[in-house]
Amino acid sequence: MAQKVKLSTIADALGVSTATVSLALRDSPLVAEVTRERIKEAARDFGYIYNRRAASLRTSKSGIVGVCVHDIMNPFFGEILMAVEEELDRQRQTFILCNHHDDLSKQRSFVDTLLQLGADGLILSPALGTPAADIRLAEDNELPVTLIARTVEGSGVRGFRGDDSYGMGLAVDHLIERGHREIAMVGGTAMTSTGRDREAGYLAALERAKIAFRPEWRVEGPRNRHSGFDATATVLAIEPRPTAIVCFSDLVALGLMYGLSRAGLRPGIDIAVTGYDDIDEAAIAMPSLSTVSNGQREVGRRAAGALLDRLRGEPAIDETVLIRPELKIRQSSEYAWPS
Amino acid sequence: MAQKVKLSTIADALGVSTATVSLALRDSPLVAEVTRERIKEAARDFGYIYNRRAASLRTSKSGIVGVCVHDIMNPFFGEILMAVEEELDRQRQTFILCNHHDDLSKQRSFVDTLLQLGADGLILSPALGTPAADIRLAEDNELPVTLIARTVEGSGVRGFRGDDSYGMGLAVDHLIERGHREIAMVGGTAMTSTGRDREAGYLAALERAKIAFRPEWRVEGPRNRHSGFDATATVLAIEPRPTAIVCFSDLVALGLMYGLSRAGLRPGIDIAVTGYDDIDEAAIAMPSLSTVSNGQREVGRRAAGALLDRLRGEPAIDETVLIRPELKIRQSSEYAWPS
Numbered sequence: 170m171a172q173k174v175k176l177s178t179i180a181d182a183l184g185v186s187t188a189t190v191s192l193a194l195r196d197s198p199l200v201a202e203v204t205r206e207r208i209k210e211a212a213r214d215f216g217y218i219y220n221r222r223a224a225s226l227r228t229s230k231s232g233i234v235g236v237c238v239h240d241i242m243n244p245f246f247g248e249i250l251m252a253v254e255e256e257l258d259r260q261r262q263t264f265i266l267c268n269h270h271d272d273l274s275k276q277r278s279f280v281d282t283l284l285q286l287g288a289d290g291l292i293l294s295p296a297l298g299t300p301a302a303d304i305r306l307a308e309d310n311e312l313p314v315t316l317i318a319r320t321v322e323g324s325g326v327r328g329f330r331g332d333d334s335y336g337m338g339l340a341v342d343h344l345i346e347r348g349h350r351e352i353a354m355v356g357g358t359a360m361t362s363t364g365r366d367r368e369a370g371y372l373a374a375l376e377r378a379k380i381a382f383r384p385e386w387r388v389e390g391p392r393n394r395h396s397g398f399d400a401t402a403t404v405l406a407i408e409p410r411p412t413a414i415v416c417f418s419d420l421v422a423l424g425l426m427y428g429l430s431r432a433g434l435r436p437g438i439d440i441a442v443t444g445y446d447d448i449d450e451a452a453i454a455m456p457s458l459s460t461v462s463n464g465q466r467e468v469g470r471r472a473a474g475a476l477l478d479r480l481r482g483e484p485a486i487d488e489t490v491l492i493r494p495e496l497k498i499r500q501s502s503e504y505a506w507p508s
Numbered sequence: 509m510a511q512k513v514k515l516s517t518i519a520d521a522l523g524v525s526t527a528t529v530s531l532a533l534r535d536s537p538l539v540a541e542v543t544r545e546r547i548k549e550a551a552r553d554f555g556y557i558y559n560r561r562a563a564s565l566r567t568s569k570s571g572i573v574g575v576c577v578h579d580i581m582n583p584f585f586g587e588i589l590m591a592v593e594e595e596l597d598r599q600r601q602t603f604i605l606c607n608h609h610d611d612l613s614k615q616r617s618f619v620d621t622l623l624q625l626g627a628d629g630l631i632l633s634p635a636l637g638t639p640a641a642d643i644r645l646a647e648d649n650e651l652p653v654t655l656i657a658r659t660v661e662g663s664g665v666r667g668f669r670g671d672d673s674y675g676m677g678l679a680v681d682h683l684i685e686r687g688h689r690e691i692a693m694v695g696g697t698a699m700t701s702t703g704r705d706r707e708a709g710y711l712a713a714l715e716r717a718k719i720a721f722r723p724e725w726r727v728e729g730p731r732n733r734h735s736g737f738d739a740t741a742t743v744l745a746i747e748p749r750p751t752a753i754v755c756f757s758d759l760v761a762l763g764l765m766y767g768l769s770r771a772g773l774r775p776g777i778d779i780a781v782t783g784y785d786d787i788d789e790a791a792i793a794m795p796s797l798s799t800v801s802n803g804q805r806e807v808g809r810r811a812a813g814a815l816l817d818r819l820r821g822e823p824a825i826d827e828t829v830l831i832r833p834e835l836k837i838r839q840s841s842e843y844a845w846p847s
Contacts, residue, residue, distance in 0.1 A: 177613055180613060180616075181613070184639075184641065185616070186613060186616030186617050186619070186620050187613050187616075187617060188616070188617045188620045188621075189616075189620060199624065231624075233621055241580050241581065241605065242580065242581055242583065242586040244581065247581040250607075254607070263614075263617040263618065263620075263621055264606075265604045265605065265606055265618070265621060266580065266604065266605040266606065266607070267603075267604055267605065268589075268593070268605070273520075274516055274519055274520070274525060274526050275602075277519075277524070277525030277526075277527075277528075278525045278526060278527045278602040279602065279604070280525070281525050281527045281528060281602075282527075282572055282602055282604060282625070285538065285570075285625065286621070286624065286625060300523070302523065303523075394788070394789055394792070395788060395792065398792045424792065426794075427792050427793060427794045428792075430794040431794060449733070449734060450733055453733070453734065453737045453763065453766050453767075454766060455765075455766045455769040455770060
């Protein structure tokens with residue numbers, strides 16, 4: 170049986186990109202006549218078998234998908250992007266990225282760029298305050314959108330995200346089981362749906378345990394490592410000092426653990442800390458970080474899959490899919506309140 | 509004196525992107541006639557003053573710059589990208605990103621996308637094994653390229669990077685001054701120009717101090733946090749155990765410090781460790797990380813500046829510019845070898 174010849178085999182042999190090979194095999198005018206003939210000849214020589222199903226994915230399409238998130242450097246998005254990339258690679262889609270930093274005009278410029286390219290779709294974690302009309306504009310111009318991480322009310326466009334309220338509840342329940350009753354929450358704000366949902370999960374878990382919430386326990390802030398570090402002083406000034414702290418994200422928790430160590434406290438020994446996201450670093454951190462795995466890889470994989478389904482002519486998903494999170498218990502929450 | 513009206517003011521008022529406003533004011537056919545008129549009217553109402561110099565930057569151009577690096581999530585690139593973005597924002601250029609993961613075909617697809625867009629330029633940290641012809645192809649198709657971090661021999665295209673050999677020499681000299689004679693180097697490989705240069709700096713510093721290099725001191729590996737963590741066992745198995753370790757990057761050093769802590773050693777107290785890059789986390793890590801600031805922000809700023817200069821018609825820079833690194837001494841190298 171002959172081995173399957175890949176586009177990349179032909180591309181590498183001729184020193185052109187796989188996109189060029191793909192375009193040439195579809196007789197695209199974007200590739201010069203002479204190059205097209207050279208590629209088709211090489212394809213015949215290699216015994217390349219044209220994959221009709223894969224090709225039908227892209228009829229009169231660019232083969233390009235855009236991904237736009239607030240901060241590509243955050244490992245939370247990193248893991249989603251890795252999963253998205255794996256899915257798109259399988260379909261030989263090129264993907265281009267944009268950091269919008271919650272700046273609406275950047276997000277809009279990127280959407281314009283995708284429209285100009287005739288891109289096949291957009292996977293978007295929407296900037297704060299994205300109006301539904303912006304999402305509709307893309308959809309109405311045949312740029313299918315799949316949302317991740319955040320929602321846009323009234324846009325009619327759905328997507329995939331972790332069940333943040335349930336997930337934060339898992340972390341708080343775990344600490345309560347270990348005897349803690351004074352539990353602060355650091356990081357995140359009510360400005361994002363993720364922030365609101367995780368806070369709701371925290372508050373609901375306190376309520377289930379009949380613990381009266383105290384406003385000073387909620388220390389809001391950005392989701393990065395530095396903000397966790399900077400929150401240390403605020404947390405340690407709360408009287409009486411909380412015995413456990415749930416954090417909005419692993420980065421916040423890792424920064425806070427640096428801060429607590431500097432203040433002479435040993436996370437996991439003198440005070441309990443949990444994160445959220447289960448990024449790669451959580452398992453090797455010192456102490457290792459108890460956290461909630463919110464299925465970023467599944468969010469990425471399914472968001473890309475849903476977009477590819479639409480390119481095949483299948484309908485858009487009609488409701489937001491919540492991915493169920495899982496608690497990962499490690500050293501940072503070993504400290505139990507003496508009962 | 510009237511306040512200067514910005515493109516974004518008009519864009520926000522009409523709910524369109526700044527790119528659309530900019531195109532409309534230049535009578536671009538890419539914007540529908542009716543929208544163009546609406547934008548021009550709003551511009552008049554706001555008293556917008558057309559900036560001829562800024563506009564000349566983009567005549568018949570897309571206003572889009574591509575940036576392509578091996579790993580956007582690495583904070584080393586993150587800091588370069590932030591500086592690039594600041595420069596491009598000032599000129600209202602949209603920028604789109606690509607992760608090539610050292611995969612030549614991904615890099616090629618991205619270059620194809622930029623050519624298709626008629627993009628204004630490319631800032632590239634070239635994938636391993638990038639042939640000079642790939643760079644020439646872009647340049648010959650009027651896509652100006654500025655290289656960062658790595659070089660491509662024979663491409664005739666120059667760029668900006670840190671003086672890695674000199675910088676690693678600073679770290680090793682510092683450890684030698686503290687009395688260390690058994691100094692290992694962890695991370696990086698001879699497959700990249702950065703890896704070769706940093707290793708050369710390490711070896712040259714040992715030689716200057718008349719320390720005979722021992723091959724087991726050189727522990728090669730990827731530049732991420734996990735690889736530093738994984739290298740711990742190898743480093744601790746060296747007989748006699750090195751008293752100091754220079755790392756290829758801060759991420760490698762931070763991972764190694766987690767590993768050393770797990771093995772019961774206190775970095776900065778029982779063993780000296782240095783990083784390279786001076787990422788944001790280095791200063792807050794526990795212990796704080798001694799490292800080499802390699803001027804990533806300057807690399808990013810100047811690479812973007814050089815590209816913008818070319819768009820204004822100025823010639824390309826004709827030699828690689830080496831940015832001079834600086835040593836940052838913190839807690840992780842406090843441990844001195846008893847003399």
